Amino acid sequence: MVKIELKNVNKRFGSDVTVLKDVNLNIKDGEFMVLVGPSGCGKSTCLNLIAGLEFVSTGKIIFGDADVTYLSPKERKVAMVFQSYALYPHMTVRDNMSFSLKLEGVDSDIINNRVKKAAELLGIPNLLDRKPKELSGGQRQRVALGRCIVRNPTAFLFDEPLSNLDAKLRIQMRGEIIKLQRQLGVTLIYVTHDQVEAMSMADRIAILYDTKFQQIGTPTEVYNTPRNKFVASFIGSPQMNFFDASLGNGGITFGDQSFSLSQENINKIKQANKDDLILGIRPEHINISPERRSEAFEIEITVIEFLGADTMITFKFEDEMTGMATSPGYYNGKIGDKAYISFKENDIHIFDKDTEINIIHHPID
Ligand SMILES: Nc1ncnc2c1ncn2[C@@H]1O[C@H](COP(=O)(O)OP(=O)(O)OP(=O)(O)O)[C@@H](O)[C@H]1O
Ligand SMILES: [Mg+2]
Numbered sequence: 001m002v003k004i005e006l007k008n009v010n011k012r013f014g015s016d017v018t019v020l021k022d023v024n025l026n027i028k029d030g031e032f033m034v035l036v037g038p039s040g041c042g043k044s045t046c047l048n049l050i051a052g053l054e055f056v057s058t059g060k061i062i063f064g065d066a067d068v069t070y071l072s073p074k075e076r077k078v079a080m081v082f083q084s085y086a087l088y089p090h091m092t093v094r095d096n097m098s099f100s101l102k103l104e105g106v107d108s109d110i111i112n113n114r115v116k117k118a119a120e121l122l123g124i125p126n127l128l129d130r131k132p133k134e135l136s137g138g139q140r141q142r143v144a145l146g147r148c149i150v151r152n153p154t155a156f157l158f159d160e161p162l163s164n165l166d167a168k169l170r171i172q173m174r175g176e177i178i179k180l181q182r183q184l185g186v187t188l189i190y191v192t193h194d195q196v197e198a199m200s201m202a203d204r205i206a207i208l209y210d211t212k213f214q215q216i217g218t219p220t221e222v223y224n225t226p227r228n229k230f231v232a233s234f235i236g237s238p239q240m241n242f243f244d245a246s247l248g249n250g251g252i253t254f255g256d257q258s259f260s261l262s263q264e265n266i267n268k269i270k271q272a273n274k275d276d277l278i279l280g281i282r283p284e285h286i287n288i289s290p291e292r293r294s295e296a297f298e299i300e301i302t303v304i305e306f307l308g309a310d311t312m313i314t315f316k317f318e319d320e321m322t323g324m325a326t327s328p329g330y331y332n333g334k335i336g337d338k339a340y341i342s343f344k345e346n347d348i349h350i351f352d353k354d355t356e357i358n359i360i361h362h363p364i365d
Contacts, residue, residue, distance in 0.1 A: 002064040002154045002187060003029045004050060009059030011045055019045045021211035022059075027189060028203075032181050034190045036198040036234075037208035043191040044159055046208065050189060051157050052076045063154060079148035083160040085140050087132040087147075093119075094128040097146045111150070118149040121180065138169045145180065155187040162197070174201060195235050199223070207231050217363055225363040229278060229356035232349055238283050238312060241323040245279040245350070252350065254279050255318040257297050261345060265360050272352055272359045280349035286325035287342045288313055290333060296340035299323075301333055315339070 004027040011020040019042035027033045035043045048054040050061060052073040061069045068076050087096050094115055101111045119125040122142045132140055141161060148156055158177075162170045178201055181188045192198055198205045199219045206216045207230075215227040226232035232240045243254040247269050251260035259279075261269075269277065289296070302322070303314035311331035316322045325341060333339060350359045 003027060003031075004155060004187060004189070005060075005062040006046075006050070007060040007062065009049065009061070010057045011042070011049060011054070012057045018211055020049075023211075023213055025206060025213060025216065027187060030185045030187055032178070032188050032190065032201060032203045034192060034198040034202035034205045035208055036192055036195060036205055038234075039193055041208045042211070043193070043208055047080075047157050047159050047189060047191050050155075051078050051080055077151070077154045078157050079151050079153035079155075080157045080159065081141075081144050081148060081161045083163050085132075085144040085161075087140060087143055089132050092129050092131055093124065093135070093143050093146075096132070096143055097128075097150055100147065100151055114150040114152075115146070118146040121149065121183070122146050122176075137165050138173060141165065141173055142176075145177070149180075149184070153186070155189065156181070158188065158190045160192055161190075163192075163194075170197075177201065196237060199235065205235075207234060209234070215363060221363055225358070225361040226349065227358055227363050229280070229351045229358075232280050232351070232358070236282055236284075238324050238326065240280045240282045240349070241286075242351075243279045243321060243323070244353070245277045246275060247277065252277065252279055252348075255321050257317075259295075259345075259348070265345070265350070268360050269350060274352045274354060274359075276353035277359070278351040278353050278356075280351060281323075281343050281347060283312065283324045283326040285343050285347035286323070288315075288325040288327050288331070288339050289341075290337065290339050292340045293342060296342040299339055299341055301335055301337045301339055304331060304333065304335060306330055313339075315341070 006023055006025040009020055009023050012018050035046055037043055045054060049056055052071055056069060060067055063076060097115045098111045119128055122145060124139060124142050127135060127139060162173050165173060174197060190201060202219055204216060204218055205222050207214045209230055215222055215231045222231055222235050226235060245252050245254040248258050251258050299315040299317045301313055302316050305312040310329060311327045313325045313327060313331055349361055352359055
């Protein structure tokens, strides 16, 4: 188990594809770090650099105190799990799990012992004599995990390992991977494009986009204090609402609406000295009700989606402004109804429209 560092890493493919530009990342010993970002942002490339399957253009990769920048995957002793489990189809589960240790010339008693222990940990001791085709998707995924565990690696590197599984199994395996990582105390780097997976599994999340880590923080930090509009839109589902806004008299103005702000927030906005702002508010922080209350403004309901635990309500106001609110439980209303929405100052975010930086909530680094 080691801490892993990326120091000023640049990665280019040829002369025109820059995937990572001067990125830094410090993963603590025993940490569960999730790399998340949209398709094509460079998550797999980043993981492959850590594994030694790709090499940096410039910069360093450090494991513990050792510079591993130019070491092979074997020398780094990491274990990877991919989206396709890549099990050997003609080998039994036992042989799949033992294979890499046999290649290393490990004593067969030690191998048998490790395979037995890993199989027990994963709840698959009864499957050791089956072949991969005789297993379900979840069971195959467990064998792929077992293959990692037996090697006592320095770190686990997972690249979207659950995306081939159905939704229910994904949630179950998510729980199992978290439990396993805690039990083994292993440093784990987990790549996904699914922000729910990231939020539910990570000690810390690193959000990769546009060649940079946009923010690195705990799930609560990236949710409560997104550094910029990209992070705010990427983390949280349904996504945060954004309205063009500007500083008005005693508060913020968006469309014909105004929302009063504390002097502290007004000062922060004045200090930023920008005319064009974006007001951000998460759907779950909007209170929607058929009754008018003070500080609420009128909207028209355009879509109602009842999901069971809550209802998602799409609304419009002033012709072209649209937004979404989540209301707990069942919302008793219909399309075309007028309703009133309100929210708390503490829940809003204000971004500079130009740089997209969050002006009022700053993450701690
Ligand atoms: N060997 C390569 N040569 C040239 N370009 C590459 C190579 N490998 C990856 N890329 C490019 O680098 C960028 C990042 O790719 P990468 O596979 O790391 O993305 P990703 O975030 O893992 O995406 P996904 O979520 O779709 O798996 C992409 O634009 C991709 O086309
Ligand atoms: Mg990928």
